Amino acid sequence: MSTHRVAFTLNGDRRELEIAADRLLIDVIRDDCGATGTKLGCGVGVCGACSVLVDGELLSACLLPAVFADGRRITTVEGLANDELTPLQDAFIREGGFQCGICTPGQLIAATALLAEQPRPDAEAIRSWMMGNLCRCTGYYGIVRAIQRAAGPA
Amino acid sequence: MTFDYHEPRTLAEALALLDRYGEDAHLMAGGTATVLLMRQGLLRPGHVIALRAIDELGGIAHTPDGGLRIGAMATHRAVERSADAFAYSPALTDAFGSVATVRIRNQATVGGNLAHADPAQDPPPMLSALNATVSVRSSRGGRSLPIEELAVDHFTTSLAHGEIITEVILPPIEPGTRETYLKFLPRTADDYATVSVAATLRFAPGGTIAETRIVLGAVGPTPIRARRVEDALRGQPVSRARDAVDLVRDEIDPIDDLRGSAAYKREMARIWTGRALAQVTR
Numbered sequence: 441m442s443t444h445r446v447a448f449t450l451n452g453d454r455r456e457l458e459i460a461a462d463r464l465l466i467d468v469i470r471d472d473c474g475a476t477g478t479k480l481g482c483g484v485g486v487c488g489a490c491s492v493l494v495d496g497e498l499l500s501a502c503l504l505p506a507v508f509a510d511g512r513r514i515t516t517v518e519g520l521a522n523d524e525l526t527p528l529q530d531a532f533i534r535e536g537g538f539q540c541g542i543c544t545p546g547q548l549i550a551a552t553a554l555l556a557e558q559p560r561p562d563a564e565a566i567r568s569w570m571m572g573n574l575c576r577c578t579g580y581y582g583i584v585r586a587i588q589r590a591a592g593p594a
Numbered sequence: 595m596t597f598d599y600h601e602p603r604t605l606a607e608a609l610a611l612l613d614r615y616g617e618d619a620h621l622m623a624g625g626t627a628t629v630l631l632m633r634q635g636l637l638r639p640g641h642v643i644a645l646r647a648i649d650e651l652g653g654i655a656h657t658p659d660g661g662l663r664i665g666a667m668a669t670h671r672a673v674e675r676s677a678d679a680f681a682y683s684p685a686l687t688d689a690f691g692s693v694a695t696v697r698i699r700n701q702a703t704v705g706g707n708l709a710h711a712d713p714a715q716d717p718p719p720m721l722s723a724l725n726a727t728v729s730v731r732s733s734r735g736g737r738s739l740p741i742e743e744l745a746v747d748h749f750t751t752s753l754a755h756g757e758i759i760t761e762v763i764l765p766p767i768e769p770g771t772r773e774t775y776l777k778f779l780p781r782t783a784d785d786y787a788t789v790s791v792a793a794t795l796r797f798a799p800g801g802t803i804a805e806t807r808i809v810l811g812a813v814g815p816t817p818i819r820a821r822r823v824e825d826a827l828r829g830q831p832v833s834r835a836r837d838a839v840d841l842v843r844d845e846i847d848p849i850d851d852l853r854g855s856a857a858y859k860r861e862m863a864r865i866w867t868g869r870a871l872a873q874v875t876r
Contacts, residue, residue, distance in 0.1 A: 441598065442597075461597055461599035462632075485694075486784070491697060497700045498696055499697050499700055500698070500701070503630070504701065507599055507644070553696075572695025
């Protein structure tokens with residue numbers, strides 16, 4: 441097994457690691473970098489719990505070879521808030537956008553990517569984009585409301 | 595998963611690595627399929643050759659004759675959002691945009707999709723209906739083949755070892771042609787199709803059907819071109835469509851699976867082929 445020197449930023453902090461070729465980004469983020477906000481759900485790219493931003497693009501960390509992160513900018517849920525919550529995080533609290541919380545880091549990352557691309561999505565655009573982030577608690581109503589609240593009127 | 599990882603910067607380097615490691619090497623494009631197959635133990639290469647750093651495999655652009663070139667490493671999302679691809683055919687950007695979720699579309703590539711040859715994928719039937727050719731390179735030279743000759747069975751292509759898909763070339767579309775891609779999704783919106791239908795159709799000046807191509811996904815070991823339906827429609831008025839559609843049942847070879855029984859898929863193929871024809875003959 442080959443190993444590789446990879447350098448990337450995780451939520452603005454530079455990381456340089458020697459990793460084996462078969463490592464996946466989800467494991468490197470959680471186990472090597474200690475950023476456990478990103479959750480492993482299905483492990484096959486379906487549920488969205490491991491959603492991360494790579495150079496601003498929404499990806500499944502459970503499907504991404506960690507060597508692909510070399511030279512790139514990774515954002516996880518830990519990187520969203522500075523001193524204050526983002527409007528989206530605040531809206532998830534106010535609108536009941538979560539219950540058990542396991543899917544929430546992925547929901548927030550996916551919604552952040554949506555609003556970066558479409559600042560004023562209508563409800564249909566929100567449902568279509570967020571379709572890949574599963575939630576067993578909310579029935580999705582709170583999540584859609586939260587994103588609408590953060591975005592302002594469509 | 596135990597392998598050495600290689601990231602060549604040029605196609606020539608990638609081809610040399612493929613030749614050096616032979617059957618022990620496997621190419622990785624976006625990685626969505628390769629990563630899963632390796633984790634499930636279905637694929638155990640000694641060497642993984644990633645194509646992501648090879649610039650010449652990227653890009654989506656009009657060709658000088660009014661066709662479209664899609665580089666093998668273009669992501670599904672890049673096609674979905676490409677102004678050139680949309681100008682070429684909105685049905686093409688629809689087909690790429692209907693794949694799984696935005697996360698998968700950000701990672702999965704056009705070439706990787708074709709090499710994976712899952713018969714339930716969305717892009718291949720649409721590319722086939724648009725009469726695409728696939729360019730392939732090996733250390734011995736290049737060739738191009740009609741996309742219909744690429745997939746030969748479930749997850750199996752006609753590519754020889756040592757060959758890399760470099761691009762997909764779509765020919766100019768005859769003026770007056772209409773195209774559509776329909777995907778029947780009875781379970782969830784991010785699922786593979788139970789049946790999908792890509793169709794293109796052009797009327798002759800007299801109002802008869804001059805040319806049509808109809809290709810179905812998820813109802814056989816490869817995308818299936820409904821040649822009998824096409825033959826029954828060419829030169830005929832659109833009123834023939836209802837009878838012609840019935841012929842699709844005998845052209846496909848669906849299996850029973852969690853997306854429906856073979857009999858159900860046969861019936862749905864008839865229904866959705868009819869809907870696709872309704873779209874392109876409106």
